[in-house]
Amino acid sequence: MSWVLASPIIIPFATAVLAFLFRAGPEGRWISVLGSAALLAASAILMVEVLDQGVIAAQMGEWAAPFGITLVADLLSAVMVVITGITGLAVSVYALADIEDRKEKLGYHALFQVLLAGVCGAFLTGDIFNLYVWFEVMLIASFGLLILGGQKIQLDGGIKYVTLNLVSTILFLSGVGLLYGMTGTLNMADLHGAVREVENQGLLTVIAVMFMIAFGVKAAVFPLFFWLPASYHTPAISVSAIFAGLLTKVGVYALIRTFTLIFTTDVPYTHTILLWVAGFTMVTGVLGAAAMNDMRRILSFHIVSQIGYMILGLALYTPLAIVGAVFYLVHHIIVKANLFLVAGVAQRIAGSTDLDRIGGLYRYAPFLGLLFLIPAFSLAGFPPLSGFWAKYVLVKASLDAESYIIAAAALVVGLLTIYSMTKIWGYAFWKPHPAGVEPRLSRLSPRDRAALLTPIASLAVLTCIIGFFPEPFVQFAERSAAQLLDPTDYIVAVLGEAAVPAAPTGLAQLEATE
């Protein structure tokens, strides 16, 4: 069990070390691809175990919980690790044609693999301080990737990204310290019980708000998202894609984890704040996208907007809403990473991502058009693609909860998302190229074409599969939501039967307050 849980962390680290030591030649990049494939395999094994046995946990160093550090995987963790494996492999392959030798020699693959390791670690850890450590691993690797290449625009974006994320990091660290000072424990399953025994419950809510802000910066919610649109369009496309897919989702994951497992002692207060945050995040993000005129910047702002949907699911805190949040999380990572990858190909063959300076892709690269339309329409929530189901569940959850305003906001934001996607389609694909360039895929070498288009096509197929056959995914999300709303299984897996709290769980408590 221990190794099933640890291998998604070990494999990318080992890959990073090897790829770095072999960075001089072509071996490095193939090690990276192989390592990513191994990570995907390991994540699949993890998923099988979790599906089979429910929540699984293991104690690192064989020190019993809550004393040592626990790695634990419930369905949400497992699926996030699987998605990390999928996007990691896709981007590794894409990078074969995207990352120049110069960047490889500076250690691109090591940085990338450590990023994956940090992400997996954050998804798998059951210890709040360890979560902080993985956040930092991820953060420093993302710093390196962001500035790799060293163009001026990257440095500028890097300054904003680094400063704002460091502020959030310090806040997170202080929050961990204070939480430890109140409860004396760091183990998240243990914290579930410990926070309920704290005398000053109001103070706990204050700490919860601190965590909300710290994770809120990471997740890029309103009004803390500035670093994302300021920087995500500046690095190499592979880097943008993995950032867009995974990084903010770790913040969302952390919010979901802490606000279903630990901070459920004051749900009417904390989750109402989250609901407002969700609404504003959706709206401001999508309006930001509408104001942009560059494919990558539009896509960056859309991340913000889509984060709002996920937070909405958490904020409503009903079984169906959590289903929506989980479904949205999974769907969005695939789709958003893919859109960035498509934008990269468009840039390669048409010369830019600025919508005024490109065009003609529909006529000359129809296959790319198809590959764009699938994730784009999915993002916009058109049926029967994956995004529709995600949005449908969340809208239904809002309407069921009689939160009509947030439902309306979700729908209107969907419409504006359609507008942005068709803007890209209209300008980059339909409109003739302003410089008369014929942007054909044949401008790429066959090797590059294979490396660039295979991941895109695979992710698009995945989007379609989720869209056409949503039932297993919905059922999965339902099981996952059940685990999140009733953390008993999680706690038993970590601490054993004896630790099951007598106090009502989050959901029961919510029902009681109604």
Add this chain to the structure above:
Amino acid sequence: MAKTGAEVPRVYGGPAGWISVAIPAAIFAFMLQFVAPVAAGQPVLLGLDWVPSMDIRLSVLIDGLSLTFALLISGIGMLVTLYSTKYLGTHPEYPRFVLFLMLFMVGMLGLVLADNLIALFVFWEITTISSYLLIGFSSDEAKSRRSALQALLVTGTGGLALLAGMILLGNVAGSFELSVILQQGDAIRAHPLYVPIVILFLAGAFTKSAQFPFHFWLPNAMAAPTPVSAYLHSATMVKGGVYLMARMNPALGETDLWFWALVIAGGFTTVFASILAVRQTDIKQVLAYTTLMALGALTLFIGAGTADAIKGMMTFLVVHSLYKAALFLMIGIVDHETGTRDVDTLRGLGRKMPLTFLGGAIAALSMAGIPPLVGFIGKEFLYKAGLGLDTASLWVTGCIFAASALMFVAAGISVLRPFTGKLAPTPQAPHEGPWAMWIGPLLLGAFSLGFGLFPDTIEAWLVAPGTWAVYGDYGYSVDLYLFREVNAAFLLSLATFATGAVLYAVHRPMRDRLGRLFEANPIKFDPGWDRVLDGLKALAAWQTNILQSGVLQRYIFTIFLTLAVGIGATLWARDVLNFSVDWTGDLDGLLFKHWAVLIFITSGAILTALTSSRMTAIAALGVVGIGVALIFIMFSAPDVAITQLLVETLVVVLVAVAMLKLPHLGLAKDRGRRPVHAALAGTVGVLVTLVMVAVLQGDIDRRITDYFEVASWPEAYGRNIVNVILVDFRAIDTFGEIAVVVIAALAAYALLRGTRYGAPADKEEDRT
């Protein structure tokens, strides 16, 4: 489009062409088998699970209404695709066109056949997407792109409203299955959510079916190739909204809200559109507006809601699909062969294009409502239903009368003028089109005539079952006939012909006058659309300039402000601070060295913040760092203290080295904002202190440390507990920590080596 077709295509679009014809033909043939059971009053219900955990099924309901639509969709689809093989077969993007058209057809069939609301919505949106791609087919032209976007956003808006309405309705009815929902009309109408549900459904239906004031997108959508117009914008997609209203009538209808909403919107649309129709000079636009008129009329009669009205509506639905598709196809041939659609240019084509003329003429006669064509029957029964209404009879009849008279004119404009008289010169020499193109209008014309002469067939197969389904009463006896007696409806028909003939005679001066009238009208929907879109963009730009200003200082300020507000508000809202602090206990046993360190650190921090000298700042930072190390020493943390000292030294050295190349601090620029910054900084500081004091009030639970103390030597063989925690109990933390250190070094190295002074390096120095 005409240009590509003029290359005299020999290939009928290759395999894509034949596939595109075969699929609708097969579907049409398949659907025919249901005619008999449905005509016998037995709807067919088939089911297939899709997302059972959310009650979403791919279930199919075949009754009179859906069967009528399915036959029209597949039948006309077959003619249109056959026509397209000639019209677009040599176009380089023809296979894509076929793909989109087939996608559309699947969507449309799914829409009308689905028994599950959510499945219906899925197909509804598929028609929206595919029509977007079809309207924008001539993607080089900005007008096409704009029209496509307009159609998408208008119908998309309605679609989203519809989705909300469907979810609410599903919740109210306890099921998404139409076959269940339609049984619960009374419960639904009594529910408090009835009004919002109706409004949301109508938002969907009105935008899709281009009812006033959402009508403006439909004429613009004529930027699509003619086969698309013939198919989407006459017979199928725009009728999706009509279908929805008809379908929901048993569940949502029979209320005042439903009645007046549909009757007013439908009536207004029908008259307004027919006036607009006769002022057009592009025949395709004439037909586009007459389509709007028909949609209005259908809406009007669904709203009217009596059995007679529904019967009239069903009849007119079939009638209109037959003649309108034929007319669109006809004008496509004319455009294809002559290069123009201008009503003032085209004259006397009848002799050059006899078959096209024949097909067009039958359709036009049907549109004008002249016996013995089926159009006459349609009009007659509309009149009868209108006259038979209890409320709003005059309004309904009046609207239909006005519209029918103008239809008469429109029929004249679109067929009589271009085909009769003396041949006028056109951009291309006119000649008859290929068989694949004229066969459509002729076949449709034959049906118009056949159904007119033998109304029993259409009654038994389509109209009666359809009426039962929409009216929700399978006992109602439907009776269609061409002529039985001279009654009020018949007299109205005669009056319609007379009025129409007069108006046709004066239609050109009328057109000019209408043109001036509309020029003077301040309310314009199409430019208004641009203004809405511009407003949206302006709003977006405005908010983004405020939020995402690009100014780092504001970003940081906002984050700290959020922190201050979040913590402050929560401290207040949750009344956290009502405890008493034991200061004396805290001050007990404090020695001089403690005070010295505290003052040391505090003054160092303040000095760093306030000094404008870099060197002073660095020195002050050093003081703080050493002070903190002293605290660690005083409170029994030697490892931490050593590390702190070493790291602090390193930090100061690094800063000092970097400083050699960095400019002075330059505080002056911040001066104006300093009080605000100081206030926020002070607030955050006070809040942190308050929270910390509150946290430190209680005792800490030391059970984890207790365990470490006991286990450290016997089980982990180490006497330095801190080190044992680092390398054993929590080794994975330390592993992450060193990973941070390595990656920080690599990243910094990449920065220093990957970028050169002033410009990014082109080549990396190869040190390996």
Add this chain to the structure above:
Amino acid sequence: MINSIILVAATRLLTALLLLFSIFMLLRGHNLPGGGFIGGLIGATGYVLYAIAQGAEATRRALRYEPQNIAMVGLGIALAAGVFAAFFGDAFFTGQWWFAGADPSDPDDKGLPISSVLVFDIGVYLVVFGSILTLVLALEEEV
């Protein structure tokens, strides 16, 4: 940099002494204040002094391996120390111990302990050592 034979000789000696001291700190860390991190920092300080006296180029020669490779190898060693437990069926980062020459009858006599934990700390040492030198040498070549 500074052309003084005495200084050069002195820095060489100082570097050697600091290296020795750093290893001492590393090894005693499990029982007394010290450990891989502190040791690595002290060891790096030795080479930083060397670099100040003799220049970055000479330091790189003296190091023989690129400092970032040293750091990465250190990370690999630390990882391997954690993975090592797999051979004994234990969880990730479970310490494995041998007590060379220990007297089994006396629980306090641990002889010479050799452990995966020590290997881990050596990894930490190398990481810190390599990383600091990567940074400092790159900065020095910059100025």
Add this chain to the structure above:
Amino acid sequence: MELLIAIMVGVLVAASVYLMLARNVLRFLFGLILISNAANLIIFASGRLTPESPPLIPAGADAPVELVANALPQALVLTAIVIGFGLFAFALTLVYRTYQNLGTLNSDEMRLAEPEETGK
């Protein structure tokens, strides 16, 4: 002493927030150093303070004989110090490089990634 440390941490935080709000990114870095120290002290103080008894187990004993300082927060602070150092070193390099490439330390003038005229 804990309460006095809390007040001191408040001063450190206030000073660092003030520094971070400056337009000069170098001052942000100074603020970062201070606030990292503050965060470390928060963790340290959260474990409560114990003078003059480091968490060491004397030779011959199996466990600390008397009450010793809380070791866990010390370990956490150590980890946090090192991580903070890594992040700071990178941030400093970034500021340094940015100054050389963009010619300014004033964050108002860093407008390459987000040019003035947004929106069309």
